Amino acid sequence: MFYREVGQYKTSYAADQAIFPIMQDRIGMVVIILGAYALTFTNNDFLLNAMMTPFLIFTLAAIGLNILTGYTGLLSLGTGAFMGVGAYACYKLTTLFPGVNIIIWILASGFFSALVGVIFGLPSLRIKGFYLAVATLAAQFFLEWCFIRIPWLYNYNTSAAIEVPTRTLFGIPVTGATATAETRYLVVLTIVIAMTWIASNIVHGRVGRMWMAVRDMDIAAELIGIRLLPTKLLAFAVSSFYCGVAGAMMVFLWYGGAESTVFSINQSFFVLFMVIIGGLGSLLGSYLGAGLIFMLPIILRLVPPRFGIPVHAATVEHITFMIVGALIVFFLIVEPHGLARLWQIAKQKLRVWPFPY
Amino acid sequence: MRAPSQTDIAAGEVLLSVENVSLSFGGVRAIRDVSFDIRKGEIRAIIGPNGAGKTSMLNVINGFYTPQQGKITFKGGTRNKMRPYDAARGGIARTFQNVALFRGMTALDNIMAGRTLRMHRGLFWQMLRFGPAMREEVAHRRRAEEIIDFLHIEHIRKVQVGRLPYGLQKRVELARALAMEPELLLLDEPMAGMNLEEKEDMSRFVLDVNQHYGTTIALIEHDMGVVMDLSDRVVVLDYGQKIADGTPDEVKSNQAVIDAYLGVAH
Numbered sequence: 047m048f049y050r051e052v053g054q055y056k057t058s059y060a061a062d063q064a065i066f067p068i069m070q071d072r073i074g075m076v077v078i079i080l081g082a083y084a085l086t087f088t089n090n091d092f093l094l095n096a097m098m099t100p101f102l103i104f105t106l107a108a109i110g111l112n113i114l115t116g117y118t119g120l121l122s123l124g125t126g127a128f129m130g131v132g133a134y135a136c137y138k139l140t141t142l143f144p145g146v147n148i149i150i151w152i153l154a155s156g157f158f159s160a161l162v163g164v165i166f167g168l169p170s171l172r173i174k175g176f177y178l179a180v181a182t183l184a185a186q187f188f189l190e191w192c193f194i195r196i197p198w199l200y201n202y203n204t205s206a207a208i209e210v211p212t213r214t215l216f217g218i219p220v221t222g223a224t225a226t227a228e229t230r231y232l233v234v235l236t237i238v239i240a241m242t243w244i245a246s247n248i249v250h251g252r253v254g255r256m257w258m259a260v261r262d263m264d265i266a267a268e269l270i271g272i273r274l275l276p277t278k279l280l281a282f283a284v285s286s287f288y289c290g291v292a293g294a295m296m297v298f299l300w301y302g303g304a305e306s307t308v309f310s311i312n313q314s315f316f317v318l319f320m321v322i323i324g325g326l327g328s329l330l331g332s333y334l335g336a337g338l339i340f341m342l343p344i345i346l347r348l349v350p351p352r353f354g355i356p357v358h359a360a361t362v363e364h365i366t367f368m369i370v371g372a373l374i375v376f377f378l379i380v381e382p383h384g385l386a387r388l389w390q391i392a393k394q395k396l397r398v399w400p401f402p403y
Numbered sequence: 404m405r406a407p408s409q410t411d412i413a414a415g416e417v418l419l420s421v422e423n424v425s426l427s428f429g430g431v432r433a434i435r436d437v438s439f440d441i442r443k444g445e446i447r448a449i450i451g452p453n454g455a456g457k458t459s460m461l462n463v464i465n466g467f468y469t470p471q472q473g474k475i476t477f478k479g480g481t482r483n484k485m486r487p488y489d490a491a492r493g494g495i496a497r498t499f500q501n502v503a504l505f506r507g508m509t510a511l512d513n514i515m516a517g518r519t520l521r522m523h524r525g526l527f528w529q530m531l532r533f534g535p536a537m538r539e540e541v542a543h544r545r546r547a548e549e550i551i552d553f554l555h556i557e558h559i560r561k562v563q564v565g566r567l568p569y570g571l572q573k574r575v576e577l578a579r580a581l582a583m584e585p586e587l588l589l590l591d592e593p594m595a596g597m598n599l600e601e602k603e604d605m606s607r608f609v610l611d612v613n614q615h616y617g618t619t620i621a622l623i624e625h626d627m628g629v630v631m632d633l634s635d636r637v638v639v640l641d642y643g644q645k646i647a648d649g650t651p652d653e654v655k656s657n658q659a660v661i662d663a664y665l666g667v668a669h
Contacts, residue, residue: 059545063537063540063541063544065532247532248529250532251532252524253529255512255519256519258505258508258516259516259519262504262508265503266505269497270491270496270516270517270580271491271492271519272519273488280526327507
């Protein structure tokens with residue numbers, strides 16, 4: 047009833063090219079962002095540290111993979127490794143140059159990840175689909191090997207793990223044991239919102255159209271003057287940048303320390319599931335997918351005890367696997383465009399409600 | 404809209420010529436020693452029975468296939484092979500026999516994608532999407548809208564092209580090619596699978612593009628009525644060889660052409 051675009055006339059092409067052309071969507075966005083910031087005042091460490099922060103970090107990784115797989119049509123199984131590159135780069139940078147602000151290093155580590163992504167993206171000119179997925183799988187295994195076998199990467203720690211030192215921003219600890227859940231959450235939230243905004247600008251503009259053109263029909267894309275290799279490599283670079291920043295944030299602002307196993311192939315699949323369930327080629331889908339896949343186990347663990355049903359931790363894990371598996375099969379068959387598409391359909395229904403069409 | 408002429412080639416002079424082009428795939432000789440030229444401002448038809456090598460010829464012209472022999476001269480520059488990017492940059496646009504649109508994108512985005520080569524703001528401005536990037540976006544949107552008006556596809560500009568009926572898809576594909584503001588437009592069977600009314604519409608559009616924008620057009624078509632009415636000159640291929648070249652009337656009365664189409668008594 048309230049979701050109507052009637053009377054909202056666009057008088058310029060700029061208004062029509064806007065990302066949220068409908069007033070209600072813009073208001074909704076502002077409310078959601080303000081609400082996300084307001085969560086800081088709940089002082090609920092479990093909510094912020096165990097739910098919201100990781101959810102946002104996984105969302106960023108999912109956006110990264112979505113740029114590559116959803117928008118450019120290049121299937122990748124190396125997400126975990128690219129996240130790892132970001133994490134290890136950030137660790138090396140901040141231990142080599144402790145004086146520089148940690149936020150700068152978290153963002154800068156994305157560039158290392160982007161570089162590695164471009165190198166492993168080179169085969170994408172010649173190979174597509176499953177074969178490219180296998181090539182990125184090689185990247186996954188090779189980089190994981192590097193994280194274990196090159197002690198220089200973890201500063202020769204005997205534990206072979208990276209331990210996050212305390213770093214401050216305006217005198218307030220952001221990383222390390224003394225940082226509060228609120229600070230970490232605020233940093234993660236701000237970075238994720240900013241990077242989502244940038245991603246949305248890119249995919250709605252010329253570069254996004256080039257990516258989608260390559261995804262939908264590479265022959266025609268070539269004949270309208272899109273050079274395939276630079277376009278695909280740019281997608282690899284931007285995608286890996288996002289994954290790298292997500293990886294760095296995961297270790298520095300969530301775990302507080304990590305071994306190479308964090309960035310295993312399981313992590314790659316985890317993010318890929320989020321993208322598939324959320325919706326290929328949709329930024330909103332990255333949020334929905336990350337939310338569903340990450341929150342599902344937590345909800346399963348929390349809700350039944352409230353009703354007096356005791357659930358064992360192992361049972362939760364098994365149920366999660368079964369539900370996620372079933373959901374993936376369901377979405378692949380019923381709605382390949384994922385939750386984001388369902389959301390669009392719901393919006394369309396809402397727009398014409400109470401009429402069916 | 405101004406005529407998209409970037410060269411000093413006057414109307415009637417040779418815009419593109421292929422000389423002694425041969426193309427084979429293993430033992431299959433798709434094109435054998437074919438030469439012809441396309442003059443600026445004309446509508447040039449390439450006809451011939453199925454498998455005569457017409458589409459292969461277009462693929463050679465815009466650089467999709469590399470011929471084993473022969474030369475291609477476009478706007479005065481001679482080369483042994485075109486590259487797709489150079490062809491696009493030089494002003495050759497193309498539509499496909501079986502529509503090759505970007506199915507996941509809207510009609511408008513497809514047309515905007517056709518303007519990729521003319522947009523120059525890099526990743527930095529794309530990330531911000533205001534100031535120069537937005538001005539560029541709006542300027543190109545205006546050009547895209549002119550083409551949308553021209554081809555009467557206003558009502559479907561926000562529709563995902565995968566959901567459009569075939570006839571409209573063909574029209575969007577033409578719009579995407581026009582968005583490149585090409586000098587030479589290659590149309591591969593633009594009327595295939597259309598009913599009479601749609602064919603008439605499309606013929607009108609082809610003529611309008613030629614006259615209004617001054618675009619040189621090379622088209623492949625099986626409908627002889629359309630070919631004879633639209634084209635200034637016709638080249639006829641059969642089994643990869645050129646068997647006739649001339650005005651529609653000359654070609655119509657050529658014995659080799661009649662034999663190729665109707666068969667010869669043995």
